[in-house]
Amino acid sequence: MDPSSSKRVGLFATCLVDLFRPSVGFAAVKLLEDAGCTVSVPSQTCCGQPAFNSGDQADARALALQVMDSFANCDYVVAPSGSCAGMMAKHYPELFEGDPELQRRARAFAAKTFELVSFLTDVLGVTQVRASFPRTVTYHDSCSGLRELGVQAQPRKLLASVDGLELKEMKDSDVCCGFGGTFAAKFGEISGAIVERKTVDIIGSGAPVLLAGDLGCLMNMAGRLSRQGRAIEVRHVAEVLANMTDTPPIGAPAEKSAEKTA
Amino acid sequence: MSARDEIFASLRRSLHVSGAEGPRRAAAESRLRENPRGVVPQRGNLPRAERIALFKRMAESAFASVSIVENARAVPAEAARWLRDNNLPATLRRGADERLADMPWRETAVAVSEGASDGHDLNGVSHAFGAVAESGTLVMTSGADNPTTLNFLPDNHIVVLSADDLAGDYESIFDWLRARYGKGMMPRALNWITGPSRSADIAQTMLLGAHGPRKLHIVIVDEGTGLL
Amino acid sequence: MSVHANPTSPHFKDNAHKALGDPQLQQAMGKLRIGFTAARAASAARLPEFEALRDSARDIKNHTLANLDLYLEAYEKKVVEAGGHVHYARDAAEARKIILDICKEKGAKTVAKGKSMISEEIALNEALDAAGVRPIETDLGEYIIQLRGEIPSHIIGPAVHLTKDQIEAEFRKAHTHLDKDRNLEEPTSLLAEARGVLREKFLSADIGLTGANFLIAETGSSVIVTNEGNGDLSQTLAKTHIVIASLEKIVPTLEDASQLLRVLARSATGQELSVYTTFSTGPRRDGDPDGPQDYHVVLLDNGRTSMIGTEFQEMLRCIRCGACMNHCPVYHAVGGHAYGWVYPGPMGAVLTPSLIGVEKGGLLPNASTFCGRCEAVCPMRIPLPKMMRHWREREFERHLTPSVQRAGLGAWAFFARRPALYRLATRIGMGALGFMGRNKGRFSKLPFASGWTQMRDFPAPEGETFQAQWKRERGGR
Numbered sequence: 024m025d026p027s028s029s030k031r032v033g034l035f036a037t038c039l040v041d042l043f044r045p046s047v048g049f050a051a052v053k054l055l056e057d058a059g060c061t062v063s064v065p066s067q068t069c070c071g072q073p074a075f076n077s078g079d080q081a082d083a084r085a086l087a088l089q090v091m092d093s094f095a096n097c098d099y100v101v102a103p104s105g106s107c108a109g110m111m112a113k114h115y116p117e118l119f120e121g122d123p124e125l126q127r128r129a130r131a132f133a134a135k136t137f138e139l140v141s142f143l144t145d146v147l148g149v150t151q152v153r154a155s156f157p158r159t160v161t162y163h164d165s166c167s168g169l170r171e172l173g174v175q176a177q178p179r180k181l182l183a184s185v186d187g188l189e190l191k192e193m194k195d196s197d198v199c200c201g202f203g204g205t206f207a208a209k210f211g212e213i214s215g216a217i218v219e220r221k222t223v224d225i226i227g228s229g230a231p232v233l234l235a236g237d238l239g240c241l242m243n244m245a246g247r248l249s250r251q252g253r254a255i256e257v258r259h260v261a262e263v264l265a266n267m268t269d270t271p272p273i274g275a276p277a278e279k280s281a282e283k284t285a
Numbered sequence: 286m287s288a289r290d291e292i293f294a295s296l297r298r299s300l301h302v303s304g305a306e307g308p309r310r311a312a313a314e315s316r317l318r319e320n321p322r323g324v325v326p327q328r329g330n331l332p333r334a335e336r337i338a339l340f341k342r343m344a345e346s347a348f349a350s351v352s353i354v355e356n357a358r359a360v361p362a363e364a365a366r367w368l369r370d371n372n373l374p375a376t377l378r379r380g381a382d383e384r385l386a387d388m389p390w391r392e393t394a395v396a397v398s399e400g401a402s403d404g405h406d407l408n409g410v411s412h413a414f415g416a417v418a419e420s421g422t423l424v425m426t427s428g429a430d431n432p433t434t435l436n437f438l439p440d441n442h443i444v445v446l447s448a449d450d451l452a453g454d455y456e457s458i459f460d461w462l463r464a465r466y467g468k469g470m471m472p473r474a475l476n477w478i479t480g481p482s483r484s485a486d487i488a489q490t491m492l493l494g495a496h497g498p499r500k501l502h503i504v505i506v507d508e509g510t511g512l513l
Numbered sequence: 514m515s516v517h518a519n520p521t522s523p524h525f526k527d528n529a530h531k532a533l534g535d536p537q538l539q540q541a542m543g544k545l546r547i548g549f550t551a552a553r554a555a556s557a558a559r560l561p562e563f564e565a566l567r568d569s570a571r572d573i574k575n576h577t578l579a580n581l582d583l584y585l586e587a588y589e590k591k592v593v594e595a596g597g598h599v600h601y602a603r604d605a606a607e608a609r610k611i612i613l614d615i616c617k618e619k620g621a622k623t624v625a626k627g628k629s630m631i632s633e634e635i636a637l638n639e640a641l642d643a644a645g646v647r648p649i650e651t652d653l654g655e656y657i658i659q660l661r662g663e664i665p666s667h668i669i670g671p672a673v674h675l676t677k678d679q680i681e682a683e684f685r686k687a688h689t690h691l692d693k694d695r696n697l698e699e700p701t702s703l704l705a706e707a708r709g710v711l712r713e714k715f716l717s718a719d720i721g722l723t724g725a726n727f728l729i730a731e732t733g734s735s736v737i738v739t740n741e742g743n744g745d746l747s748q749t750l751a752k753t754h755i756v757i758a759s760l761e762k763i764v765p766t767l768e769d770a771s772q773l774l775r776v777l778a779r780s781a782t783g784q785e786l787s788v789y790t791t792f793s794t795g796p797r798r799d800g801d802p803d804g805p806q807d808y809h810v811v812l813l814d815n816g817r818t819s820m821i822g823t824e825f826q827e828m829l830r831c832i833r834c835g836a837c838m839n840h841c842p843v844y845h846a847v848g849g850h851a852y853g854w855v856y857p858g859p860m861g862a863v864l865t866p867s868l869i870g871v872e873k874g875g876l877l878p879n880a881s882t883f884c885g886r887c888e889a890v891c892p893m894r895i896p897l898p899k900m901m902r903h904w905r906e907r908e909f910e911r912h913l914t915p916s917v918q919r920a921g922l923g924a925w926a927f928f929a930r931r932p933a934l935y936r937l938a939t940r941i942g943m944g945a946l947g948f949m950g951r952n953k954g955r956f957s958k959l960p961f962a963s964g965w966t967q968m969r970d971f972p973a974p975e976g977e978t979f980q981a982q983w984k985r986e987r988g989g990r
Contacts, residue, residue, distance in 0.1 A: 296821065313765070347784075434803045470732065471792060480788050484654075485670065488680070489544045489548055490677075494708070496653075496708060
């Protein structure tokens with residue numbers, strides 16, 4: 024494709040962003056538009072991952088078809104989540120094993136689907152953003168993005184271009200936070216123990232801000248940190264990259280968050 | 286139907302084969318005949334002196350100690366020194382290996398006895414069939430020359446290795462074994478030994494001397510242009 | 514009844530709850546989490562060919578499984594040529610009977626055992642005990658858990674769940690012939706004590722029984738890999754050596770074995786190679802001063818031949834290194850015993866339902882966050898999360914999924930498959946939830962999410978959904 028022509032990007036906001044944190048969706052739109060894309064938001068619900076991971080193939084397939092239809096006219100499908108992008112880019116083709124025609128469609132769909140930050144860097148060639156965030160942050164690598172899509176260097180590269188931002192790596196940033204989608208509900212106690220462990224590393228980094236690229240993980244970690252009474256500010260990495268950090272952090276009150284004490 | 290027949294029938298059912306397919310048989314037979322090499326790490330692919338140095342480094346990192354002597358006649362003195370330095374009694378048990386038998390043990394104070402171990406020997410000495418630089422591994426073969434029990438029962442084990450028998454990788458050792466024993470044939474026991482015995486089963490703390498030797502000392506006989 | 518015969522896997526959640534409240538277990542798991550992962554990473558980084566070796570290892574096992582009938586025949590022929598005996602066991606009971614018959618024939622009183630997970634799988638020790646033959650576990654970890662009457666909590670570190678103090682207490686209880694006032698403060702003194710106690714047992718055992726890491730078709734050899742040397746003493750000193758192994762341990766050639774050996778120890782403990790890698794081929798030869806006079810191999814199927822050709826075939830590539838559990842956040846949290854049967858961690862979550870049935874083992878493949886770290890480190894590149902998902906599919910198809918979960922999922926899917934209704938419902942729902950959570954920005958209790966809110970707050974939504982806001986601001990483009 025001619026790089027000068029505007030790319031038609033369909034934003035798959037993800038259910039969690041749609042329902043809980045629309046500001047991440049708008050941050051994604053801003054980043055994509057700043058990079059020259061024409062962004063649309065086709066009708067959408069869920070990518071089908073909860074059904075897929077619960078063994079419910081029929082619903083997973085139906086939702087996959089729904090997504091593929093809805094985004095048929097987009098050059099690219101971009102999601103501010105490695106988990107949902109991983110579902111669409113890696114698992115949709117698996118869903119249609121045994122149906123060559125649909126599998127071919129799913130493969131073509133998978134090939135145009137990306138996680139937001141890696142899409143910016145790897146496809147659009149973005150090397151820096153215009154944003155300022157004079158804080159020390161630490162970054163958690165969400166599992167699906169990291170291991171299914173290879174998202175690791177990309178967010179760090181763009182964060183390095185944010186004015187005033189200092190990245191302090193936590194220990195074991197690539198270790199699961201214990202969210203795991205339905206896992207957190209089905210095995211709440213074990214999930215809680217894993218996120219408890221994770222918060223030790225987050226706190227150990229000394230950074231007052233925690234970023235990641237997946238809202239599920241962020242809500243999990245924010246939920247545990249807030250239960251511990253920690254004042255660590257939790258945000259999606261897109262908010263910082265898009266310079267849209269006026270919204271209160273995840274789990275903080277709607278009015279401008281008052282500084283809590285740790 | 287016997288258990289054997291039933292297992293083979295189940296296997297072939299699952300594989301959708303009869304077992305009589307020519308191309309399958311040919312592929313399996315060819316693999317067994319040709320024993321193709323897979324990925325061989327280049328780490329050990331070194332000139333002699335560097336190969337010896339790598340072996341020494343790897344064996345030491347596995348907590349063995351290594352000395353190099355210029356010829357076989359120097360081995361007894363080195364063994365005696367090592368026993369003395371470690372406050373061990375000057376006794377050794379060995380097998381019938383002529384290379385060991387020909388060494389001038391009488392020139393030292395070490396009392397050498399011969400035969401397999403019954404579990405009451407403090408110190409043993411064996412001659413290695415070969416060794417592998419890649420991982421600092423000794424290769425021992427069973428038999429009267431170097432009884433297997435000597436590899437495991439004595440508290441302290443001295444192994445003599447000729448530098449000529451030091452390979453870069455395991456695959457070279459396999460070739461040498463085939464040359465010695467024949468294709469598809471093996472000694473009863475082939476022991477690869479990489480350092481002294483150890484265990485981490487108590488509180489994940491690595492401790493030397495679990496059931497096998499607590500100390501392993503390797504004496505390399507390098508009559509060529511080695512490290513010396 | 515023991516855990517072997519009566520798995521507690523259906524009670525995984527209760528087991529996990531107890532494990533999370535056990536400070537000694539938590540202390541031990543904390544150590545494991547750090548030690549094993551760092552060691553593996555360092556050793557993989559030292560070898561430039563490591564990733565290529567993983568590919569090679571995977572390909573070898575795939576080739577072998579596709580031709581397993583032929584390599585089994587070749588292996589059997591070589592064992593017999595070397596003077597050994599090969600026995601086939603369809604299931605655990607048959608394997609136990611074969612071994613007991615050999616014990617009876619030899620008039621054996623004691624069996625010195627090297628570490629064998631297959632022996633655990635077939636619950637051999639209980640059968641030996643019942644027949645009046647004393648099994649003596651000689652791997653230090655196995656010895657400790659035998660004293661405690663436990664199953665292994667880890668496939669390469671059976672006693673990894675115990676602290677030094679617990680082991681000391683066990684030794685004082687078991688070794689009553691030793692001085693009561695002896696000092697066992699240091700781990701080294703515990704090791705020395707075990708060495709002394711077990712040395713006598715090695716020397717007097719009638720039969721040595723070991724597992725096998727590999728069986729080599731080219732030569733008829735069985736291969737064991739240990740760090741302690743206990744497997745070697747077991748098999749060298751006794752008059753009879755019995756190898757118990759599952760039949761997928763076969764590899765074609767010595768060269769194939771060395772490919773697998775190169776990834777095994779590195780993945781397991783981060784060693785370049787384990788201390789002892791031993792290739793055994795038949796019984797004592799003419800002129801041999803030591804070694805067993807009889808050599809038997811018992812090949813166990815136990816459902817494995819039926820796994821071939823199914824979505825679980827790739828599990829048969831497993832070489833039991835333990836890397837998957839060493840890197841698993843769930844295993845780190847709850848330890849191996851919570852899994853309730855012989856094989857814990859991710860590999861156990863896949864294998865256990867195959868061996869004890871999905872009705873009993875079905876919770877295990879659900880107990881994963883799908884973080885993918887197991888697959889990322891598996892030397893055999895086994896897609897463990899994918900296979901756990903396949904078990905969930907089977908559960909779902911057979912309506913074994915818990916009804917609450919199924920209903921929740923069903924309701925979610927109902928809305929998700931009807932976008933207009935979904936937008937309406939979520940607009941109302943999130944509006945309400947956002948309003949309620951406005952002041953605090955989070956909920957500390959939610960009626961439908963007690964699993965979540967027991968340990969953490971639930972962040973409140975901003976209020977209006979993204980799609981509604983987008984439509985308002987951009988006219989729904």
